[in-house]
Amino acid sequence: MSLASSVLRRRASRQPPLFGWRGLVVYASLLVLMAAALYMIFIYAPAERVQGDAHRLLYGHVAVAWLAFLAFGIVAFASVMYLWRRTARWDSLAVASAEVGVLFTTLTLASGSIWGRHVWGVWWTWDPRLTTTLVLWFIYVAYLALRMYIDNVDTRRRVAAIFGIVGVVDVPIVWYSVEWWRSLHPVQSVTRAGLTPEMVLTLVVTVVAFTVFCFVLIRQRYLLECASDEGEDLRDSVRNWHDELRLTGARSTPEART
Amino acid sequence: MTQELVFLFIGYAVIWVLLFGYLVFVTGRIRSVRDAVHDMRRELDAQRREASE
Amino acid sequence: MTDASEPTGAAAPEPIRNRLLSGKFLFVGGALAAALGFLIWTATQGAAVYYHTVSELHTKRSEIEGRLVRVNGIVVDGSIEESADGIIRFEIEDATGVLPVEFRGSPPDLFGYAEEDKYSDVIAEGRLLGTGVFEARNLIVKHGPEFEPREIPAQ
Numbered sequence: 450m451s452l453a454s455s456v457l458r459r460r461a462s463r464q465p466p467l468f469g470w471r472g473l474v475v476y477a478s479l480l481v482l483m484a485a486a487l488y489m490i491f492i493y494a495p496a497e498r499v500q501g502d503a504h505r506l507l508y509g510h511v512a513v514a515w516l517a518f519l520a521f522g523i524v525a526f527a528s529v530m531y532l533w534r535r536t537a538r539w540d541s542l543a544v545a546s547a548e549v550g551v552l553f554t555t556l557t558l559a560s561g562s563i564w565g566r567h568v569w570g571v572w573w574t575w576d577p578r579l580t581t582t583l584v585l586w587f588i589y590v591a592y593l594a595l596r597m598y599i600d601n602v603d604t605r606r607r608v609a610a611i612f613g614i615v616g617v618v619d620v621p622i623v624w625y626s627v628e629w630w631r632s633l634h635p636v637q638s639v640t641r642a643g644l645t646p647e648m649v650l651t652l653v654v655t656v657v658a659f660t661v662f663c664f665v666l667i668r669q670r671y672l673l674e675c676a677s678d679e680g681e682d683l684r685d686s687v688r689n690w691h692d693e694l695r696l697t698g699a700r701s702t703p704e705a706r707t
Numbered sequence: 708m709t710q711e712l713v714f715l716f717i718g719y720a721v722i723w724v725l726l727f728g729y730l731v732f733v734t735g736r737i738r739s740v741r742d743a744v745h746d747m748r749r750e751l752d753a754q755r756r757e758a759s760e
Numbered sequence: 761m762t763d764a765s766e767p768t769g770a771a772a773p774e775p776i777r778n779r780l781l782s783g784k785f786l787f788v789g790g791a792l793a794a795a796l797g798f799l800i801w802t803a804t805q806g807a808a809v810y811y812h813t814v815s816e817l818h819t820k821r822s823e824i825e826g827r828l829v830r831v832n833g834i835v836v837d838g839s840i841e842e843s844a845d846g847i848i849r850f851e852i853e854d855a856t857g858v859l860p861v862e863f864r865g866s867p868p869d870l871f872g873y874a875e876e877d878k879y880s881d882v883i884a885e886g887r888l889l890g891t892g893v894f895e896a897r898n899l900i901v902k903h904g905p906e907f908e909p910r911e912i913p914a915q
Contacts, residue, residue: 490719495909499870499877503711504907506718513722552729559725560718567714568879569901570868576810631810631832633883635905643905662726669733676740683747690751694758710869 479665482658489651506564507638507648508655513556514582515656516663518620520550521589523667525617528610537678540606543613544596545670547589549663554586569633577626578634585623588616602681811883815856817894825888832902833859835880837873852882863896870901877910879903 468476490508497504523546531539561579566572573579592612599605627636638644644652811830812820833852840850848863861884872878881903884896 498908498910499879499903500907501711501910502709502715505715507907509719509722549729552725556722556725559721563714563718563721567711568868568870568903570871571898571900574900633810633900633902635903638905638907641905644907645909647909648907662730666726666730666733669730669737673733673737673740676737676744680740680744680747683744683751687747687751690755 475661475665479658479661482654482661486655486658489654494648494651495645500568503564503567506560508652509659510557510560510564511639511652512656512659513553513560516659517550517553517557517585518624519660520546520553520663520667521585521617521620524550524589524592524613528613531606531610532614537606538675540610541671541674541678542667543610544593544674545667547592547613548670549666551586551589551593552666553663554582554589558582558586574633576633577630578623578632581619581623581626585616585619588619592616813856814852814854814859817859817888818857821888825890828885828887828897830883830885830900831859831894832881832883835871835873835882837875840872852884859894860892861894861896863899867899868901870903871899 486508490505494505494508496502524543527539527543527546531543558579561582562572565574592609595612596605596609599608626632627634635643639649639652811832812824814831814833817824817829817831831852833854836851836853836858840848842848846864848865848867849860850863851858851860853859863884863886870879871882872880874880879901881901883900883902884894885898885900886894886896889895
């Protein structure tokens with residue numbers, strides 16, 4: 450009983466607000482940034498010589514791809530911190546970033562597929578860039594699946610941390626795939642000065658807007674993970690409590706146990 | 708509407724619908740999980756009070 | 761992930777269970793890392809030659825004849841001909857040579873000559889015939905990282 454109540458007292462008071470005044474500022478600026486990005490993408494950026502309006506997919510596609518890389522970078526960093534410090538918070542950050550990273554990789558694959566269907570003429574092809582990106586998606590889907598199959602909390606977190614760190618190796622492979630191997634996917638436009646100043650500015654605004662969105666998503670998912678952890682701890686203490694009740698019940702009175 | 712505009716709009720629709728959908732889903736889940744935790748804690752408190760009487 | 765309403769296994773004596781699992785966890789982690797490495801290795805190996813150059817198609821002829829391969833080249837100016845039977849014939853060239861290509865079907869929208877604001881860089885998927893003609897089943901348009909504004913025609 451003492452165990453159960455101490456766990457409860459320790460856990461009772463940490464619930465960051467879902468939507469305070471700070472949340473209002475964040476969501477308002479997110480809306481403004483998204484509106485600015487929409488304007489830049491659809492109106493400000495010039496039509497492209499060959500692709501016309503279809504090239505406008507570049508801004509969103511590149512932004513979500515970069516943010517997928519960033520999210521998996523955060524997974525690796527948080528996993529290293531977890532293995533070092535062994536605090537549940539780092540593990541929660543890793544899960545949150547992994548799920549958001551998978552979402553952004555999905556968006557990268559989807560927007561790239563739609564753009565590719567129009568410009569290349571195919572929805573999909575086994576080009577090195579596309580293949581390594583798909584592998585990246587599978588790695589972190591496996592990371593999330595793995596977590597569901599390990600019941601023991603400490604084991605789950607340790608295995609996931611190692612998996613999360615190993616998996617991030619694919620990010621530089623995806624990045625350099627277009628330089629290392631023959632591919633259909635073009636090399637990075639930004640580093641090759643392939644964009645006009647207007648296009649670069651549009652890309653910058655889009656990336657900033659999506660970055661804020663990405664951080665909001667990671668934070669919300671992190672809060673969800675913290676709440677779930679709390680629920681799991683509470684369930685364990687309830688179980689301990691019931692076990693204690695059963696033991697004391699068998700000895701007929703609670704006073705039988707000191 | 709030309710074909711390139713169709714691809715353009717579908718591409719961005721997929722991105723924004725999934726992003727906002729995920730945000731709404733996760734935020735809703737936080738609420739329900741916190742409510743569940745709150746209920747569990749209340750129930751536990753009640754049981755403990757009962758047991759100590 | 762961790763659902764507040766979902767039941768987990770009964771609480772076992774933690775220290776013993778942890779000791780048992782740490783060996784298992786090393787094994788599982790190692791196996792997963794190996795699987796991951798293998799996956800990346802096969803993915804990159806398979807894609808290492810996503811397409812051939814024109815001359816590779818000829819030098820590796822015995823190796824690839826009858827097999828589906830990809831070849832990349834730039835459409836030769838003025839070479840695109842559409843015949844009445846729905847077959848498009850054109851030539852592609854790269855630094856290593858010229859290759860005649862036949863394709864039945866409708867090519868991607870942006871396939872064409874660079875002068876006409878299309879992409880002339882193309883990857884053909886198909887087979888090299890005994891006649892030296894490449895029979896394409898599929899045409900994929902390739903383009904570089906350069907994007908430039910469309911010039912507004914002067915009124």
